[in-house]
Each structure stands twice: as C-alpha cells, then as structure tokens.
Amino acid sequence: MNTDDTLKYWTACMKAADLTEKTIRERLIFIRQLARDVDSLETVTRRDLIQWTAEQNWSNSTRVHRRSGLHTFFAWMQDEGLRLDNPAYRLPRVATRKREPNPFTVDEINQLLQSGIYRKTRVMVALHYYLGLRVSEIAAVNGDDINWEARTIKTIGKGRKEATLPVPAALWPLFHQMPRTGYWFPNRTKNKLHAAGQGHIMGNSVSGLIGEAIKRIGLKHRPHDLRASLATEMHEAGVSDFIVQRSMRHSNMDTTTKYLLLRPEGIRHGFDLLPELNMPERSGRRRALPLAA
Known part of the structure; x- marks a missing residue:
C-alpha cells in the first residue's frame, strides 16, 4: 500500500470513528508533512522520528501534541497490519512548559x-x-x-x-x-x-x-x-x-x-480578608535574673 492509499484508508477510519472534519484535516496535514520528509511511512524508524521532530520549529504545546499524534498514527498502522512495530513508541517525553495566562486588560x-x-x-x-x-x-x-x-x-x-x-x-x-x-x-x-x-x-x-x-x-x-x-x-x-x-x-x-x-x-485583597491576629508588642516573658557573684 503506497502513502496515498494508506492515508485514504486512515481518513476512512477516522470518519468511521466520527472525528470532526477539523481534526481529520489537521492530522492529515501533519502526517503528509512527515511523509514528504522521510523515505517511507512503512520503514521510518524511531531514530528517524526523533531526528525529524527535533528539526521542527514547533512551540512547546505543539510539540506535546505532535508526539501524541505520531503515536496514534503508527499505533493505527500497527493495528491494521501495515507495520509490525510502532516507531513512535516511547519517543522522548516533551518537557511541558506552563504558559502564564496573558489576558488583555x-x-x-x-x-x-x-x-x-x-x-x-x-x-x-x-x-x-x-x-x-x-x-x-x-x-x-x-x-x-x-x-x-x-x-x-x-x-x-x-x-x-x-x-x-x-x-x-x-x-x-x-x-x-x-x-x-x-x-x-x-x-x-x-x-x-x-x-x-x-x-x-x-x-x-x-x-x-x-x-x-x-x-x-x-x-x-x-x-x-x-x-x-x-x-x-x-x-x-x-x-x-x-x-x-x-x-x-x-x-x-x-x-x-x-x-x-x-x-x-x-x-493582596485575599490576604487582607484574613482574620486579624492579636500581635503582642512584647513576649511577656521575664528576663532571667543575673547570677550573684
């Protein structure tokens, strides 16, 4: 099965799973990009995928999403008997970076x-x-x-x-x-x-x-x-x-x-709502008397 036939069949499987048109379209764009850059989807290796993903200028969140997408696609190929293995299994885990919210005022x-x-x-x-x-x-x-x-x-x-x-x-x-x-x-x-x-x-x-x-x-x-x-x-x-x-x-x-x-x-407003404590000015403890000479 060539790449076009593989992707046509994958599209049919995604439609059968009732995925949205947007999800199907985005997944196809991504995998087609991979297919153009590697020799074959049937023979690409884990090392090839690592090198390919490392070369992509993706944001952190996109990198996390793409790693998952590769695993999903090649797991499907394996389930359908189009590959014996899943080269995306255990790709390097992406270190997620939390983005602080940036609302407009x-x-x-x-x-x-x-x-x-x-x-x-x-x-x-x-x-x-x-x-x-x-x-x-x-x-x-x-x-x-x-x-x-x-x-x-x-x-x-x-x-x-x-x-x-x-x-x-x-x-x-x-x-x-x-x-x-x-x-x-x-x-x-x-x-x-x-x-x-x-x-x-x-x-x-x-x-x-x-x-x-x-x-x-x-x-x-x-x-x-x-x-x-x-x-x-x-x-x-x-x-x-x-x-x-x-x-x-x-x-x-x-x-x-x-x-x-x-x-x-x-x-600060939350802190200000805390019940106020009675803070003494002094400890109230007596000082120890000096020892007699």
Missing part, C-alpha cells in the same frame, strides 16, 4: 476597539471577549442561530459540543447591527470548507484579522488571550469559579485555571 481591549478596525472586526473582538467564543466559532456565527426573543446564541464548540449561550446586555446592541439570517462573516473566496460565497470564513481568518490589529498597536497578546480576559475579569468581579468554568465551556476546572491570571491586587 479592559483598557487594552478598548484601545484595540478604538484603533480604527472595521465593524466586523470589532464584532469579532466583542464575541471573543464577552462570550468567550473561539475563532472557529466566531467564523461560523449565523443569524439563524440566535434566539432574538430569549437573547441567546447557539454555537458548536470542540468535539461538536453544542452550547446555547445567553448574550450579555453590553453585547446585545451589536447583534442588532448584524444580519438576522445567514452567516455574519461569509467567505468571498473558496476555503477548505466552502466554495466561494457559499459559507463562512475560517477560524484562521478571524485570528489573522484580530492578530494584525493587535500588532499594529503594539500589544503583546494573541487573539486567544481575549478568552483569558473573560475568565480573569469574571473571577475578579466575584463570579463563582463554577460559573466561570461553565462560561468558558471547559470540562474541568484545571483547564479554566490556565486562563485565569491572579493579579497581585487580587492576592
């Missing part, structure tokens, strides 16, 4: 909104911040998914999880400026999902538009940091951690804490 978001960006980009920023939508979810916003009476919006997140979110009062006037039916951000050119003019833009287009605007005003942020702003500002406003987690649509609190920046002022 409210002043920075206002600076971004007032920097001359177009209305649609302003709406993207607002959806990112007020609702915590991911870029792929923003790209697919459709007026038909909004309940204009209940003031809610339906979205499909990671793992095809559907969620209905209440629209906050500050965001609602912007909704009335956008189409009541159809995609808010239609694609003018063909992309991986839709023919030209027949769908919506991709998430990377949303990320690119906001990212360029951020760069122009010199802020040290990624678009995704707007989600961290949602979590951080809600937490600092005294919203319960459970509601913050549900607002971010995370399965567990550990993921939510990766977005929460505990600012020094908040920590």
Whole structure:
C-alpha cells in the first residue's frame, strides 16, 4: 500500500470513528508533512522520528501534541497490519512548559476597539471577549442561530459540543447591527470548507484579522488571550469559579485555571480578608535574673 492509499484508508477510519472534519484535516496535514520528509511511512524508524521532530520549529504545546499524534498514527498502522512495530513508541517525553495566562486588560481591549478596525472586526473582538467564543466559532456565527426573543446564541464548540449561550446586555446592541439570517462573516473566496460565497470564513481568518490589529498597536497578546480576559475579569468581579468554568465551556476546572491570571491586587485583597491576629508588642516573658557573684 503506497502513502496515498494508506492515508485514504486512515481518513476512512477516522470518519468511521466520527472525528470532526477539523481534526481529520489537521492530522492529515501533519502526517503528509512527515511523509514528504522521510523515505517511507512503512520503514521510518524511531531514530528517524526523533531526528525529524527535533528539526521542527514547533512551540512547546505543539510539540506535546505532535508526539501524541505520531503515536496514534503508527499505533493505527500497527493495528491494521501495515507495520509490525510502532516507531513512535516511547519517543522522548516533551518537557511541558506552563504558559502564564496573558489576558488583555479592559483598557487594552478598548484601545484595540478604538484603533480604527472595521465593524466586523470589532464584532469579532466583542464575541471573543464577552462570550468567550473561539475563532472557529466566531467564523461560523449565523443569524439563524440566535434566539432574538430569549437573547441567546447557539454555537458548536470542540468535539461538536453544542452550547446555547445567553448574550450579555453590553453585547446585545451589536447583534442588532448584524444580519438576522445567514452567516455574519461569509467567505468571498473558496476555503477548505466552502466554495466561494457559499459559507463562512475560517477560524484562521478571524485570528489573522484580530492578530494584525493587535500588532499594529503594539500589544503583546494573541487573539486567544481575549478568552483569558473573560475568565480573569469574571473571577475578579466575584463570579463563582463554577460559573466561570461553565462560561468558558471547559470540562474541568484545571483547564479554566490556565486562563485565569491572579493579579497581585487580587492576592493582596485575599490576604487582607484574613482574620486579624492579636500581635503582642512584647513576649511577656521575664528576663532571667543575673547570677550573684
């Protein structure tokens, strides 16, 4: 079986497992890159994979993800009898580096909104911040998914999880400026999902538009940091951690804490709430009398 046949069969297996189109597409791009750089997927060795991964200019989180992806793919090849071994078994474990949350301040978001960006980009920023939508979810916003009476919006997140979110009062006037039916951000050119003019833009287009605007005003942020702003500002406003987690649509609190920046002022406020102790000025112990000569 040649590489094309292998990847076609792998694609069929992933579809049979009901993986999302995005997951399948990203996995194929990655393995095709590997196939171009090595002699053969059937004969590549553990040493080859180590050398190949070492040469890639990946971020730490991507490196962790790719290591897992290699193991998954070659385990599949082994299960299907396309290889006798799994060369990705026990690849060097990636030392994970925790990235500190880097939320925008409210002043920075206002600076971004007032920097001359177009209305649609302003709406993207607002959806990112007020609702915590991911870029792929923003790209697919459709007026038909909004309940204009209940003031809610339906979205499909990671793992095809559907969620209905209440629209906050500050965001609602912007909704009335956008189409009541159809995609808010239609694609003018063909992309991986839709023919030209027949769908919506991709998430990377949303990320690119906001990212360029951020760069122009010199802020040290990624678009995704707007989600961290949602979590951080809600937490600092005294919203319960459970509601913050549900607002971010995370399965567990550990993921939510990766977005929460505990600012020094908040920590100091927590310290200041501790019950005050009665601190004596002196020990109250008598000094020992000197020994007689």
